[in-house]
Amino acid sequence: MAIINIQDLVKDYDTNGIAVRALRNVVLTVEKGEFTAIAGPSGSGKTTLLNIIGGLDSPTSGTVHVVGKDLAVLSPKGLSDMRLEKIGFIFQAYNLIPVLTALENVEYILLLQGTGKEERRGRAMRILEEVGLGKEINRRPKELSGGQQQRVAVARAIVSEPELVLADEPTANLDQKTGAGLLDLMHELNHRKNITFIFSTHDRMVMDYAERLISLTDGIIVSDEKKKSRREGAVITKPKKMKSKR
Amino acid sequence: MKIARYGKNMTIFMMISWRNMWRQKRRSLVVISSMAVGIFAMIFSIGFMNGMTVQMVENTINTTLGHIAIHERGYQKNMKLKYNFFPEERYYRALERSNLIKGFTPRVKIKGMISSSETSRGIMLMGIDPEREKTVSSIYHYTIKERGSRYLSDASSDEILISKYLAEKLELEVGDRAVFRIVDENKEMTGFAMRIAGLFESPVEAFDSSVVIAGIKRLQKLSGLGDNVSEISVRTKNKNAVDAAKEYLIRAIPDSHREILSWKDMEPSLIGYIELQDKMIYIFFMIMFITVVFSIANTLIMSIMERFHELGVMKCIGTRPSHIFFMVVFEAVNLGMVGLVAGLVITVPLVLVLGVTGIDFSFAIDAMRKWRIGTMVYPLIFMKDIIAATVTVLITTVVASLYPAGKASRIKPLEALHFI
Numbered sequence: 001m002a003i004i005n006i007q008d009l010v011k012d013y014d015t016n017g018i019a020v021r022a023l024r025n026v027v028l029t030v031e032k033g034e035f036t037a038i039a040g041p042s043g044s045g046k047t048t049l050l051n052i053i054g055g056l057d058s059p060t061s062g063t064v065h066v067v068g069k070d071l072a073v074l075s076p077k078g079l080s081d082m083r084l085e086k087i088g089f090i091f092q093a094y095n096l097i098p099v100l101t102a103l104e105n106v107e108y109i110l111l112l113q114g115t116g117k118e119e120r121r122g123r124a125m126r127i128l129e130e131v132g133l134g135k136e137i138n139r140r141p142k143e144l145s146g147g148q149q150q151r152v153a154v155a156r157a158i159v160s161e162p163e164l165v166l167a168d169e170p171t172a173n174l175d176q177k178t179g180a181g182l183l184d185l186m187h188e189l190n191h192r193k194n195i196t197f198i199f200s201t202h203d204r205m206v207m208d209y210a211e212r213l214i215s216l217t218d219g220i221i222v223s224d225e226k227k228k229s230r231r232e233g234a235v236i237t238k239p240k241k242m243k244s245k246r
Numbered sequence: 247m248k249i250a251r252y253g254k255n256m257t258i259f260m261m262i263s264w265r266n267m268w269r270q271k272r273r274s275l276v277v278i279s280s281m282a283v284g285i286f287a288m289i290f291s292i293g294f295m296n297g298m299t300v301q302m303v304e305n306t307i308n309t310t311l312g313h314i315a316i317h318e319r320g321y322q323k324n325m326k327l328k329y330n331f332f333p334e335e336r337y338y339r340a341l342e343r344s345n346l347i348k349g350f351t352p353r354v355k356i357k358g359m360i361s362s363s364e365t366s367r368g369i370m371l372m373g374i375d376p377e378r379e380k381t382v383s384s385i386y387h388y389t390i391k392e393r394g395s396r397y398l399s400d401a402s403s404d405e406i407l408i409s410k411y412l413a414e415k416l417e418l419e420v421g422d423r424a425v426f427r428i429v430d431e432n433k434e435m436t437g438f439a440m441r442i443a444g445l446f447e448s449p450v451e452a453f454d455s456s457v458v459i460a461g462i463k464r465l466q467k468l469s470g471l472g473d474n475v476s477e478i479s480v481r482t483k484n485k486n487a488v489d490a491a492k493e494y495l496i497r498a499i500p501d502s503h504r505e506i507l508s509w510k511d512m513e514p515s516l517i518g519y520i521e522l523q524d525k526m527i528y529i530f531f532m533i534m535f536i537t538v539v540f541s542i543a544n545t546l547i548m549s550i551m552e553r554f555h556e557l558g559v560m561k562c563i564g565t566r567p568s569h570i571f572f573m574v575v576f577e578a579v580n581l582g583m584v585g586l587v588a589g590l591v592i593t594v595p596l597v598l599v600l601g602v603t604g605i606d607f608s609f610a611i612d613a614m615r616k617w618r619i620g621t622m623v624y625p626l627i628f629m630k631d632i633i634a635a636t637v638t639v640l641i642t643t644v645v646a647s648l649y650p651a652g653k654a655s656r657i658k659p660l661e662a663l664h665f666i
Contacts, residue, residue: 056562056663076567077566080564080566083562084565085564095555095559097556097559099265099266108563
């Protein structure tokens with residue numbers, strides 16, 4: 001089942017009166033449960049693509065269906081609700097709410113979804129234990145290391161068991177060991193909970209972990225390969241449709 | 247269901263806004279301090295004005311006015327002897343029956359001249375029943391009880407009480423005789439002398455400079471009034487009972503020749519002053535409103551600009567614009583309420599203490615006595631003043647937050663994510 005279906009996606013930006021084409025006729029389908037990396041150099045359009053999939057940005061032309069919904073017909077409130085219910089976000093700079101503890105940051109999403117207090121707390125505690133932060137639940141972000149903050153961000157992204165997690169260069173601010181640990185964690189969650197992960201990255205290690213690697217250059221998908229993950233025991237899913245055209 | 251979910255969400259935004267307030271402690275404390283100082287200035291000024299007003303009213307009631315007076319119709323406009331009346335027994339029975347009434351006393355008031363060997367002045371001779379008068383006015387308490395000065399012994403004696411102020415002007419002392427001239431019941435000029443039994447000093451300059459007190463029976467005899475009186479002055483159990491007691495007396499003494507007036511009817515200028523003061527309080531509130539609006543709006547705008555990226559992230563992960571809007575409003579309300587509490591914690595105990603000890607204004611004694619206030623002012627705050635201040639702060643902070651909250655709620659997530 002395709003969780004993302006993109007047809008002829010074009011995105012233009014107006015930079016000081018000069019039109020810049022960030023994405024050129026992208027066609028992409030991602031199936032449920034994929035562990036996909038979108039790789040490419042800076043300015044290749046990978047973050048723009050992720051932002052459009054997440055409903056944070058709108059295409060200049062083309063259609064984008066995420067979790068069966070055409071993003072073009074959703075109102076700002078509808079997009080907000082879709083992000084809340086269906087998508088988890090992991091940012092390069094962690095972006096936790098600084099005045100909330102690790103536990104409260106994870107609970108925040110469930111609270112917005114209207115989950116009851118006991119269930120909310122229980123799920124948040126369990127997920128923090130799963131990401132190895134069971135003892136740090138009452139610490140605020142500034143009291144945690146970068147790796148720990150990113151683990152909280154992962155916990156926040158997956159606590160509501162969304163269908164899709166979008167991660168924008170999640171390991172960029174982490175050292176290699178911490179980054180590898182985080183990727184192990186996400187890969188495990190991908191397999192155990194069947195959550196679809198899409199990363200944007202230019203980190204070789206992330207590309208190695210991915211089971212599908214989409215390379216983007218100047219807004220064009222130049223390659224799309226399914227591969228075996230570096231991680232042992234990874235299960236490779238087979239996407240049905242992968243192409244890009246100018 | 248949706249409303250319940252929305253309500254649940256609000257608790258986390260209240261908590262976030264409370265914690266956000268303390269992220270920039272110094273800046274928040276500056277705003278809170280300025281709010282507290284504003285509340286202090288506002289509540290203390292109102293307390294001071296309340297104290298002055300209450301004292302002005304009380305002092306006027308305690309000297310001549312009483313809470314209620316029974317007059318011959320027309321007497322209030324023209325204090326001529328022809329408007330004196332015979333107090334029928336049924337009046338006294340009606341007054342004694344009511345449990346709203348603390349005391350009552352008949353009085354005779356006659357305009358005349360007082361002369362000493364040095365000078366003469368126009369005055370009003372007020373005839374009182376010394377014992378009954380104690381239940382209505384404070385003349386007994388105003389009487390100086392030293393150096394031979396004492397209160398009147400009985401209603402028939404040939405004695406007077408004169409103010410210390412008038413005694414000094416006329417160069418009279420206790421034991422001296424003063425000469426009076428009045429126009430009697432037969433419209434004949436009549437003169438007589440009476441001995442000064444005591445001096446008094448009230449907080450009301452107009453009373454001290456124009457009233458001389460004598461026994462009622464002696465004055466009725468000298469003026470040829472017989473048993474007629476100018477008024478029956480009534481004191482109720484408390485000021486709140488005045489209107490009910492007046493209504494009762496109108497029903498209990500149905501007489502078209504009499505009029506029953508409350509202190510508000512007799513001194514409309516005092517009511518005018520109280521109304522003016524209430525309007526001035528609104529002006530105080532308005533000044534504070536304007537100051538606080540700009541102070542809080544400025545702080546919130548700075549705070550939002552600093553958290554532009556963070557607010558964008560919150561929107562990215564599914565926070566609705568309305569949640570962001572209310573979060574900023576809560577932040578403003580928190581600032582306002584903490585400032586209000588700090589202001590009240592400083593002000594209320596201070597006003598309560600000063601309400602007992604008073605503030606000494608003896609350096610401005612002449613002006614204070616002219617305004618019937620006395621030399622000490624006892625500040626007084628009412629619950630309605632605290633409620634008004636709370637509502638003002640609440641409305642002000644919400645109004646101040648509307649623009650910043652609207653701005654924050656309209657932040658575009660993507661722009662905010664790129665904002666460092």
